[in-house]
Amino acid sequence: MNVDRLSKRLEAVASYIPKGSILADIGSDHAYLPCYALNKEIIKKGIAGEVSEGPLKSAQNQVRASGLTERIDVRKGDGLEVISPDEVDCITIAGMGGTLISTILEQGRNKLKGVKRLILQPNIGARNVRIWLLENGWELIQEEILEEDQKIYEILVAEPGNPNTPYDRGNRDASLLMGPFLIQEKNPIFEKKWALEKAHMQRILIQIEKSGQGSELAAKKVELRDNINIVEEILKS
Numbered sequence: 001m002n003v004d005r006l007s008k009r010l011e012a013v014a015s016y017i018p019k020g021s022i023l024a025d026i027g028s029d030h031a032y033l034p035c036y037a038l039n040k041e042i043i044k045k046g047i048a049g050e051v052s053e054g055p056l057k058s059a060q061n062q063v064r065a066s067g068l069t070e071r072i073d074v075r076k077g078d079g080l081e082v083i084s085p086d087e088v089d090c091i092t093i094a095g096m097g098g099t100l101i102s103t104i105l106e107q108g109r110n111k112l113k114g115v116k117r118l119i120l121q122p123n124i125g126a127r128n129v130r131i132w133l134l135e136n137g138w139e140l141i142q143e144e145i146l147e148e149d150q151k152i153y154e155i156l157v158a159e160p161g162n163p164n165t166p167y168d169r170g171n172r173d174a175s176l177l178m179g180p181f182l183i184q185e186k187n188p189i190f191e192k193k194w195a196l197e198k199a200h201m202q203r204i205l206i207q208i209e210k211s212g213q214g215s216e217l218a219a220k221k222v223e224l225r226d227n228i229n230i231v232e233e234i235l236k237s
Contacts, residue, residue: 003035003066008148009121010036013094016119016142016157017042021090024049024083026104031059031074033092035066043090045071049082080108089116098125102132109136120156129156130176134163141166143181145189152193154179174230183234191235198231 006014010033017023017037023046025033034046048063050056059074066072075082080091091112093101101122105112118138122129133140139161145154156179166180175183182190205224208217 003032003039003062006032006036008146009153010094012144012146012153012155013092013119013121014040014042016117016155017090017092018117020044021117022088023047024080024088024091026079026082026091026093027051027055027096028059028074029055029095031062031072033094034072035062035068038068038071039066046073047083047088048072048074049077049079050074051076051078078107079104080111083108083111085111086114089114090119091115091117092119092121094119094121095123098122098128102128105132105136116159118156118158120158121153122156123151123153126154126156126179127177130179133158134167134176137161137163139163139165140180143179145179145182145187145193147189147192152189152196154182171230171233173226174234177227177230178234186234194231194235198228198235201228201231 014033014037019042021043023034023037023043025031025046026049028034028048028050031048034043034048037043038046048059050059056074056076063069063072063074093104101120120129130140137160138158140156140158142157143154145152167175170180170183178194201224205221205228208221211217
């Protein structure tokens with residue numbers, strides 16, 4: 001079975017893969033993304049990495065059914081364990097939390113040699129990913145926000161470069177939280193996401209204030225208030 005269509009989210013991720021790349025898709029699940037990218041002649045070959053046995057077998061079955069076993073290697077391993085330095089030039093990590101994506105990149109830093117582009121799609125916690133990129137020499141070059149099946153997703157695209165460039169203008173804290181490119185564009189999906197996030201943070205703040213004191217709770221309250229203020233400022237600007 002050929003993979004000619006993807007979800008809106010994964011098609012958006014695929015659109016940032018440079019033509020002619022050798023791709024590693026980490027947490028590949030059914031290997032739909034590398035199969036699609038090969039069928040569309042975006043990549044030359046691919047690696048689908050999975051840590052769990054069930055998704056690994058799904059990926060192997062999909063690659064076999066697509067007739068792509070010669071060009072997509074399905075490998076079992078944790079994060080970037082599945083690749084060697086200089087083996088791939090593009091990495092996609094989609095559909096995980098931002099903290100997990102950051103951990104995968106940190107634990108696999110030595111495997112990033114030769115990689116020219118990272119395409120990262122955190123389901124939550126994109127700020128954590130931006131901070132990791134900023135601290136590790138990766139320049140955020142593009143962002144996209146989209147909605148599918150009543151869920152909102154962000155896509156972050158980074159290349160080796162000057163990690164400070166996208167943050168040189170405007171409020172750095174706001175840019176790390178909400179995305180420097182997304183703030184500039186400020187489209188209706190962005191505004192919807194942050195209106196919902198603001199309401200969520202306000203609910204948590206009320207719960208903390210009801211539950212009493214403590215140094216950890218006090219720090220959390222300050223963080224929440226700061227973030228609520230940032231969101232209000234950006235949404236009204």
